[in-house]
Amino acid sequence: MPRLETLSEVQRRTLEFFPCIEHDATPWVTPVKPLSQSKVALITSAGLHLRDDKPFNRDDPGGEFTYRVIPSDCNPADVIQSHFSIGFDHTGIYRDLNVTFPIDRLRELAERGAVGSLAENYYSFMGALRDPRRMIEETGPEVARRLQDEGVDVALLTPT
Amino acid sequence: MLARVFEEHGIATTTIAMVREHAEKVKPPRALFVPFFFGFALGKPDDAEYQSRVIEAALDLLQAPQGPVLTDFPDDDAAVPSGMPQASQVTVEPPPTERSAADEVTALRAFYERWVENHAGRTAVGLCAIPQRRFRGVVRFLEACAHGDAEADMTERPASVSRPQFIRYCADDLKAFYYEARMEQNPEADEDALHRWFWGNTAGGKLIAAVAAALNNTEDPNLRAIAYGLAR
Numbered sequence: 001m002p003r004l005e006t007l008s009e010v011q012r013r014t015l016e017f018f019p020c021i022e023h024d025a026t027p028w029v030t031p032v033k034p035l036s037q038s039k040v041a042l043i044t045s046a047g048l049h050l051r052d053d054k055p056f057n058r059d060d061p062g063g064e065f066t067y068r069v070i071p072s073d074c075n076p077a078d079v080i081q082s083h084f085s086i087g088f089d090h091t092g093i094y095r096d097l098n099v100t101f102p103i104d105r106l107r108e109l110a111e112r113g114a115v116g117s118l119a120e121n122y123y124s125f126m127g128a129l130r131d132p133r134r135m136i137e138e139t140g141p142e143v144a145r146r147l148q149d150e151g152v153d154v155a156l157l158t159p160t
Numbered sequence: 161m162l163a164r165v166f167e168e169h170g171i172a173t174t175t176i177a178m179v180r181e182h183a184e185k186v187k188p189p190r191a192l193f194v195p196f197f198f199g200f201a202l203g204k205p206d207d208a209e210y211q212s213r214v215i216e217a218a219l220d221l222l223q224a225p226q227g228p229v230l231t232d233f234p235d236d237d238a239a240v241p242s243g244m245p246q247a248s249q250v251t252v253e254p255p256p257t258e259r260s261a262a263d264e265v266t267a268l269r270a271f272y273e274r275w276v277e278n279h280a281g282r283t284a285v286g287l288c289a290i291p292q293r294r295f296r297g298v299v300r301f302l303e304a305c306a307h308g309d310a311e312a313d314m315t316e317r318p319a320s321v322s323r324p325q326f327i328r329y330c331a332d333d334l335k336a337f338y339y340e341a342r343m344e345q346n347p348e349a350d351e352d353a354l355h356r357w358f359w360g361n362t363a364g365g366k367l368i369a370a371v372a373a374a375l376n377n378t379e380d381p382n383l384r385a386i387a388y389g390l391a392r
Binding site: 007008015016018020021022023024025026027028029030031035041043045046051054055057058059075076077080081082084085086087088089090091092093094095096097098099100102104105106108109114115125132135136140141143144145147148152153154155156157158159160 | 161162163164165166167168169170171172173174175176177178179181182185186187188189197198199200201202203204205206208211212215216218219222225226227228243244246279280281282283284285286287320321322324325328329332335336339340343351354355382385386388389390391392
């Protein structure tokens with residue numbers, strides 16, 4: 001994001017008062033393998049999903065806490081976005097999915113051996129939630145367990 | 161916040177963060193603050209080399225011995241939009257003739273189809289699940305909404321999608337169609353020019369602003385919430 005001081009008054013105040021959950025301590029995993037031997041997953045809060053999957057839907061009770069599975073070997077043309085927010089510029093992702101969801105870039109990293117392998121599945125959530133508790137307590141841990149089951153070592157997280 | 165959950169489950173994470181102040185509060189294990197505007201997490205569309213630099217900077221944080229780590233991506237070569245004009249900030253120029261959004265959709269179709277063809281089938285259009293060749297019908301539906309017709313609907317709307325949400329999907333698809341067609345028609349147009357063209361020079365932009373205004377005139381909080389997401 002441009003630094004807060006460069007934004008409009010409305011957007012700056014919205015962000016300054018956004019109800020983040022604050023923490024003093026941080027969980028920490030020291031990677032045991034080099035990246036070139038690690039299995040990497042891409043996780044996004046950009047509200048993306050496959051074209052034939054269910055779009056994120058504001059009037060589905062609890063729907064904003066759900067997630068979508070995006071197979072890492074999918075055709076990138078099948079990935080679309082149904083994010084609720086109007087506070088971001090859609091032209092970036094209109095031009096190039098990778099500016100939010102670097103699916104092609106990760107394939108390149110794997111091809112040249114910079115990362116060991118790619119996870120079978122990537123996962124997408126809806127970002128900008130004002131109350132993310134159900135994501136932290138329910139769907140986030142569910143995806144974490146799926147990542148564990150799939151042998152993922154490293155997750156790269158991207159917003160929109 | 162998800163990064164913390166994953167890390168608690170034994171998965172090392174690295175996060176691209178767009179609001180430094182939020183990352184400072186949430187304290188994800190590893191975060192790369194990027195100075196780009198929302199919608200440009202990796203900086204530059206269609207610039208694989210630049211995007212790779214951002215990803216590699218994020219992945220480099222995995223070598224840190226302890227955390228939390230919050231590092232700034234150097235913004236020496238950002239050249240990405242630093243903001244976005246909202247509809248209300250754009251001066252609306254009436255089209256030279258009384259051109260309708262339906263006529264524009266037909267006129268832009270060839271550009272849109274060329275865009276999709278030139279981008280290996282990639283298109284942001286697809287939320288309302290109505291093929292773009294039938295967008296004149298979507299325009300008629302949105303025009304009825306703009307005129308305050310509370311009964312206006314489309315037979316294509318799935319039962320699981322409410323009418324307000326469907327209005328949003330139709331409007332988002334129509335916007336994406338216009339922008340992608342315009343990027344094909346005028347490849348040099350930057351983000352600011354695209355937004356000013358859409359909101360200021362097209363009947364489609366005026367239509368979506370009118371739908372937002374009509375929804376805002378109702379008492380229904382669901383419609384008003386949708387209006388906020390259409391145009392402001």
